Amino acid sequence: MAQASGHFPQTNCLDHSDVSARYWTLYGSKSGKYDRKSIKRELGHTKSLGFLIAVFSSIVAGFLIVLVADKTLGDGRNRQMDARKGRIILALFLSLFFSLSSAALCVHIQHACHEYLKFAYPTRRMLPQESGHVRTFLFQGLDIRRRIFIAHALLHISLILFFVALSEYFHTIHHHLGVVTRYISIASATIYVLFSTSPLLFSDSLSNTPLTPLLRTTVNLFRIIIRSPLLWLQWYHGRPLDLTGLPYYRGIRFDRARLYAIKAEEQAEKLQSYAMEWLFKENILSSVKPAVGLLALLPEGGSTITKLRR
Incomplete structure (x- = not known):
């Protein structure tokens, strides 16, 4: 026997620390390429969006200054004109506020991206495990896409308020001109709503706007209300609740990637x-x-x- 003679069979013992180091080295290499490529793309997107917001904000600010300095509109003698001027100034002020908030959020996104690259990939040498842990920790809190979505939503709200104020201002200049601009605004709003609802009607539509999640949530709530008797039966029999009955929903959270995968498989x-x-x-x-x-x-x-x- 090998044990009786004092000799033991040799075993190939893996150095777990070496395997872990190789794994984290590979992780750092792949994640570094991915981060630099994706963050470069997001930085370019926010820079172009920030430039658009800056131009639009300057237009709104100039229009607001001219309107405040205009003595012919709301001179204190006509209460109706004074109230209309107040509504126009309020709409323009809110438009400027939301556009500047969107610009500030774009600057914040760019700063967060630079800070992420600075601390996730520091210049000082670190162990692969340590740098991998730091990168993963920071990546979980980055969430750039949601912030960009909020910036888009603020810009859309600002645009809507600006055109509302513009239509009201044209109405004070000439009645028929104001009617025409109102009809144009209504037509534009209708087209915007159609674009927003197209992803709900056509699965392969990519025309998502900041209004689309709100519409989808509203439709989802109505669906849950209609399915409430069935949900009660599922709860009564101890079955897991399926709120929507749709495979691309996780609870009430919409999974767009899952929807595309299901439709593509069909x-x-x-x-x-x-x-x-x-x-x-x-x-x-x-x-x-x-x-x-x-x-x-x-x-x-x-x-x-x-x-x-x-």
């Missing part, structure tokens, strides 16, 4: 044919010979290639 065959046709078309246009093995995936085989060549 149309997998159609999407595969479309993808292959697109692939062959791009290859042919770039004078690259298509792979023969992929030809069988096309619904019409070689006839499709002939059609694309034309």
Whole structure:
């Protein structure tokens, strides 16, 4: 026996610390590339948004200054004109306030991105485990997309208030001009609402606006109210509650990625044919010979290639 003779079989003992170091080194390399690419994209987006907000805020501020200095509108003799001027100034002030708040939030996002890169990837040398833990801790609290969404929402509110004030101001200049601008504002608001509701009607629509989550939440609440008898039966029988009955909802939280995955899986065959046709078309246009093995995936085989060549 090996044990009786005092010799033990050799075992390949893994150095767990070395494995952990390799893992965290790989994690740091991959996360560094991902962070620099994604944060660079978000910084570019917030810079362009901030420039747009700055131009718009200057327009609103100039309009507000001119209106306050205008002596012909609301000179104290006509209460109706004074009240209208007060409404216009209030709408413009709120528009300026929301636009400046959106600009301040964009600056805050840029500062948060720079601070994240500064502390998640410090210049001083750290152990891979330590730097990985710091990066993960900071990444969990970054949440750039939600802040950008809030900045967009503030800008949209500011735009709406500005056009309301502009329409009211034109109405004071000339009655018919004010009526025309009001109809234009109503038409613009209708188009905006249609864009906002299109993701609720068409699953592949990407026209999400800050109003879309509010509309989706409202529809979801009505759905829960309608399903309340069924929810009571689920609770009575001790079953887990399914509030909406839709697989792309987690409780009341909407999972857009899950919705896209489900809809794409339902149309997998159609999407595969479309993808292959697109692939062959791009290859042919770039004078690259298509792979023969992929030809069988096309619904019409070689006839499709002939059609694309034309």
